[in-house]
Amino acid sequence: MTDVRTLIAQQLAAATTPCVTSSFQAECVVLVHMLREVRPDIPVLFLDTVHHFEATYKYRDDIARRWNLNLVNLRAKEPVPGLWQEDTNACCARHKVGPLFAALANYDVWFTGLRRDQSPTRASLAEVEPFTLGNGNVLRKVSPLAGWTVKDVWDYARAHAIPLLPLYDEGYTSIGCEPCTSRPLDPDDPRSGRWGGAKRECGIHIQPAQGS
Numbered sequence: 001m002t003d004v005r006t007l008i009a010q011q012l013a014a015a016t017t018p019c020v021t022s023s024f025q026a027e028c029v030v031l032v033h034m035l036r037e038v039r040p041d042i043p044v045l046f047l048d049t050v051h052h053f054e055a056t057y058k059y060r061d062d063i064a065r066r067w068n069l070n071l072v073n074l075r076a077k078e079p080v081p082g083l084w085q086e087d088t089n090a091c092c093a094r095h096k097v098g099p100l101f102a103a104l105a106n107y108d109v110w111f112t113g114l115r116r117d118q119s120p121t122r123a124s125l126a127e128v129e130p131f132t133l134g135n136g137n138v139l140r141k142v143s144p145l146a147g148w149t150v151k152d153v154w155d156y157a158r159a160h161a162i163p164l165l166p167l168y169d170e171g172y173t174s175i176g177c178e179p180c181t182s183r184p185l186d187p188d189d190p191r192s193g194r195w196g197g198a199k200r201e202c203g204i205h206i207q208p209a210q211g212s
Helices: 004-013 026-038 054-067 088-104 150-159 166-170
Strands: 018-021 043-047 070-074 109-111 128-132 138-142
Touching: 004 026, 004 109, 004 138, 018 026, 018 088, 026 054, 026 150, 043 088, 054 166, 070 088
Parallel strands: 018 043, 018 109, 043 070, 109 138
Antiparallel strands: 128 138
């Protein structure tokens, strides 16, 4: 496994327009901390689904202020706050997938905080892989923390005095939109509290069909 900082430096050096997505969960914040050491002004894309916990918004604003982040808030043109009650797939598509994929068309390298141990759906995650958007644009998707464990993430945060989202202290292990996030239903599966256990992915890390 390539050293994380070496991989980050290599990928940033080869990038023209890099960005990083952040939900302001622990691994995202740790990754942003590392990226800023090399590229302080890297755009940090946050998907404002209009459904986040109030604690998430407050934490986002606090970290953005402390670190002087180049924060880019993405939001659907026409949010539908109650859509999650009818169809979580449609809700994720409108509030997460659509706004993100539209924004990613402006970048050539996309950094993510994904890790293989987060879910079986991410077990084969590559550190660097091509990602083709629906319009045919291809960018590099880079997940420097792919081989890290949750302990690695928390150890890094402690070593660098990085405050983490307070919701972890309330027992949450994977934190997304408030209506579709609960404490884990399965203690061995940190993402089991997402969408009532009905699914594990919202769609933003799945290759879209071309032309969509």
